[in-house]
Amino acid sequence: MLLDYIDPVFRPPSEARSLILQVTNGCSWNQCTFCEMYTAPQKKFSVPPSEPLIQALQQAANSGFPLRRVFLADGDAMMLSFRRLKEILLLIRQYFPDIQRVSSYCLPRNLKNKSVAELAELAQLGLTLMYVGCESGDDLVLEKVCKGESYQSSLMALQKIKQAGMKSSVMILNGLGGQQYAEQHAVNSARLMNEAQPDYLSTLVVSFPDGIERFQAGYGGDFKPLQQLGLFEEMEILLKTLALEKTVFRSDHASNYLVLKGTLSRDKERLLSQIHTAIHNPDRIHLREEWQRGL
Numbered sequence: 001m002l003l004d005y006i007d008p009v010f011r012p013p014s015e016a017r018s019l020i021l022q023v024t025n026g027c028s029w030n031q032c033t034f035c036e037m038y039t040a041p042q043k044k045f046s047v048p049p050s051e052p053l054i055q056a057l058q059q060a061a062n063s064g065f066p067l068r069r070v071f072l073a074d075g076d077a078m079m080l081s082f083r084r085l086k087e088i089l090l091l092i093r094q095y096f097p098d099i100q101r102v103s104s105y106c107l108p109r110n111l112k113n114k115s116v117a118e119l120a121e122l123a124q125l126g127l128t129l130m131y132v133g134c135e136s137g138d139d140l141v142l143e144k145v146c147k148g149e150s151y152q153s154s155l156m157a158l159q160k161i162k163q164a165g166m167k168s169s170v171m172i173l174n175g176l177g178g179q180q181y182a183e184q185h186a187v188n189s190a191r192l193m194n195e196a197q198p199d200y201l202s203t204l205v206v207s208f209p210d211g212i213e214r215f216q217a218g219y220g221g222d223f224k225p226l227q228q229l230g231l232f233e234e235m236e237i238l239l240k241t242l243a244l245e246k247t248v249f250r251s252d253h254a255s256n257y258l259v260l261k262g263t264l265s266r267d268k269e270r271l272l273s274q275i276h277t278a279i280h281n282p283d284r285i286h287l288r289e290e291w292q293r294g295l
Helices: 050-063 082-095 116-124 139-144 151-163 182-196 213-219 228-241 268-280
Strands: 019-022 069-073 101-105 127-135 167-174 200-205 247-251 260-264
Touching (some): 019 050, 082 116, 116 151, 127 151, 139 182, 151 167, 151 182, 167 182, 167 228, 182 228, 200 228, 228 268, 260 268
Parallel strands (some): 069 101, 101 127, 127 167, 167 200, 200 247
Antiparallel strands (some): 247 260
């Protein structure tokens, strides 16, 4: 089954078996200095017409592939109106009545004009998981990377998601505060998670495959990246500060030197022990080599 996409297309790792429906192209914000995902000319934000979407669903249905999940791409599907999202979900149910889950990336700002009741209706139609890139809970760090969000805007979005009966999967960027703001980045990110109590939490290491110049410019030129030891120390602060009740935690993205998996807070002490070993006895624990961290 080969669908037409405006490349490149990105999806969360857990959506590897999902049908990717490109209901938007690019990102309407697209100013975050750490993100190179939608900077190509063809990724200028746009909303494709309905006909290609219907054709994609028809093609997927005719393929006979046992589809169970759908991911709404690109990075900004939730900027669509409630009415349009409802239309899309009804189309998905028309072609795949047994679909188990529909998911999407979600910028916090895109939930400001959607009520909890509207989100709950979308959840009833199958949209039950939101991937929210909070990146940090520290307002200064968020300002420096031009995220356009704040602690409060992220918290409001995560609370709306929970109130609507949806699940949230949050991403925090390890190293985003650099050497200067590592501690406040970790502490305030943990504070945000403690208030929000997301269903899933993952950490990725901030990376610059296309160079650090764009990021440095937004940061005012004073960003000093964390090296491996500093990344571990920041993670230790984050985990020590987290007070989660039942959140699945993953730090296993290709960018991470140390793979961590568990449920918080049940596995908190085990995870902290792994980080302690990585800091003080790195030869006694498996760490990824640089060549293994390629994205």
